[in-house]
Amino acid sequence: MTQSAPTTRMPSASEQPASSHPPVVLERDGAVAHVVLASAETGNAFNLGFVTTLRRVVEQVVAWTAEPDRNGVGAVLVRAEGRNFSVGGDLKAFVAQGDDVGAYVMSVASAAHAAVLGLAGLSVPVIAQVSGAVAGGGVGLALSADLVVAARSAKLRLAYTALGLTPDCGASWFLPRLVGERRALDLVFTNRVLRSTEAERWGLFSRVVDDEDLPSVSEELARSLATGQVAALSRAKLLMRAGHLDGLRDHLECEAGFIADAAARPEVRAAMSRFLAGGGRSGRT
Secondary structure, three states: OOOOOOOEEEOOOOOOOOOOOOOEEEEEEOOEEEEEEOOHHHOOOEOHHHHHHHHHHHHHHHHHHOOHHHHOOOEEEEEEOOOOOEOOEOHHHHHHOHHHHHHHHHHHHHHHHHHHHHHHOOOOOEEEEEOOEEEOHHHHHHHOOOEEEEEOOOEEEOOOHHHOOOOOOOHHHHHHHHHOHHHHHHHHHHOOOEEHHHHHHHOOOOEEEOHHHHHHHHHHHHHHHHOOOHHHHHHHHHHHHHHHHHHHHHHHHHHHHHHHHHHOOHHHHHHHHHHHHOOOOOOOO
């Protein structure tokens, strides 16, 4: 499989012609496709515009990797611009919906879940490159990857139940399978921060590297997989992960319904408003 020297930056399907800053960008660098979370100013918070663009970007990646030998994409790297991988749900956008927040959160969750399911079902290896905050929906997005390369600065926190919300983006599906039920419940119930070294010990992060080395290490890993024995890697992944996808799909539907119902409750709306009034950022950190 050959590599092309230049990087091709491709706008997402949802980008308007006048826009110069889409929230998620798809890049192609030889055999590696990059899904770039490009809303650094919001901490890559999940609002409807962000997740709709993410879903469409992932749809393009699915098309590219359906036949790796024909399209030449052998691996996918999911990375973020800015300090944080993702702070989770955009609470400011949620609160702004008023009485319509339940329907809005359902739309956000549905689009985000389509992206998570698409990434989890790709036939080629997927690597998540994470640093800073990995919170809320960002947890599920990162864990949908086959491998997670994390900076030492990375900190994982669910943070849903602190505001009366429930997990989404597959977090409640991936966590028990990766760390066991008791540890998963600990993270969901207490919302404690899991630092990078502990997340690596628990098996949530594949490897932890110094912050300055993160881009080069994750890129080198993605390129080595993309230019290796692509057919063997694809079939090995199929053997280990394909049987779980139907269960993940059903679970994501349940998660979307639960979090939409929770967001519509008056006490939860009040908790989100208090969090924002107290100086909290747009996400769940």
